[in-house]
Each structure stands twice: as structure tokens, then as C-alpha cells.
Amino acid sequence: MKFIRIQKGFDLHAAGRPSLELQRLEAPETVAFIPKHIRFIKPRLAIKEKDSVKVGSLLFSDKHRPDLKFRSPGAGIVETVHFGPRRILEAIVIRLDSEEEDEIFSSISEAALDTMDTKDLVARIQEGGLWALIRELPFKNIPFYHGKPPGIIVTMGTKEPFEPEPSVYLRGREDLFQFGIRALKRLTANVVVVLPSGNDAPDF
Numbered sequence: 001m002k003f004i005r006i007q008k009g010f011d012l013h014a015a016g017r018p019s020l021e022l023q024r025l026e027a028p029e030t031v032a033f034i035p036k037h038i039r040f041i042k043p044r045l046a047i048k049e050k051d052s053v054k055v056g057s058l059l060f061s062d063k064h065r066p067d068l069k070f071r072s073p074g075a076g077i078v079e080t081v082h083f084g085p086r087r088i089l090e091a092i093v094i095r096l097d098s099e100e101e102d103e104i105f106s107s108i109s110e111a112a113l114d115t116m117d118t119k120d121l122v123a124r125i126q127e128g129g130l131w132a133l134i135r136e137l138p139f140k141n142i143p144f145y146h147g148k149p150p151g152i153i154v155t156m157g158t159k160e161p162f163e164p165e166p167s168v169y170l171r172g173r174e175d176l177f178q179f180g181i182r183a184l185k186r187l188t189a190n191v192v193v194v195l196p197s198g199n200d201a202p203d204f
Helices: 110-115 118-127 174-187
Strands: 030-033 043-045 058-062 069-071 076-083 089-096 152-155 191-194
Touching (some): 118 174, 152 174
Antiparallel strands (some): 076 089
């Protein structure tokens, strides 16, 4: 791992720090997906009100890019689909079940990852709804795949006061994170992981 120390920036030196303990709260009664906050897409609904959905069920895709899929953050019943002016999709509200069921996707083994065609890997990421989490600089739009990009930046927090440390939200999932980094390295040879100094992180 290569470390780069950045001299510029400003440290507020705020007193205190977030707890290193992870507290699990009770699940809310409803969750909402807010498509209007996602720029440069035109949603094509795959569900309607009163439909049952699982965690990971397809909610909508982009009309112009059908391979760009957006999936449910919770399992339950689609309670409301909110439309704004000109029938712009504003929100999808899901009333959660007490026992949430997950959508099942085919997994990728470590051996398969090393030999998988890059286009197949991109298709699997898109099918799982994870491609929409990637942003392309400088405009922070969801990228098209045009072959290997010059680099991928993975951000694991900043020096913002009271921001949780990566060691907290990665606890118990370090192997999965490393597997994700390996997958990104199949897309480009230049993967940069950015995290604040003084934070523990897996060796990748």
C-alpha cells in the first residue's frame, strides 16, 4: 500500500470523536427511494403501488440506459409512488415487512473473478444495481462504460468532525471490501483508496 500525505487542507481540531461502538437501531416502518435526487436519468418504473418487493428487487431502470438499474433498499409493500409536475417520479415509499426477504443474485467466486471478462464483470455490477453508486468526475454523473478508465477513486471518509471511522462500518466485512477492491482492479490498473490519516484500514 502506498501512502500519500497531503499538506493542504484545514483541520478544525473539534473536541471529541465518534464512538467506536456500532449501535443497531430498530428498523423504521417505511423507507423511501428518491429518484429525483439522481441527475441525468429518466426512470422507467418496474413496480406499482401494492406490489410486494424484496431487498434488491428492481424498482426502476433508466429509459435511455436500460442496463442502469435501481433496486429496493427494503422488503415489503410499495405503499406510495409519488409523481411531481409533468409526472416526474419523485419518491417510492415501501412499508417494510417484519422479516425482510432478499433478492438472490448469482455470486462471483475468487477464482472466477480473476478470469472473468471485463464486460461480463461490468454487466454483473450493473445487474446488481451497484453501477449507479459510481460517479464520474468532474460532473459526478453515473458513468458509461467505454473500456478501462484511467483510474478509480474509492473514498473511505474525510476529516470532517464526527464522521465515523472506516474501521467501524467495515468491522466484520473486511474480506468483502477487499474483494470489491479486487473487482475494481479488474476494471482499471489504477485504483486509489482515500482515507484520513490515523485510520485503520485493510491492506489492499
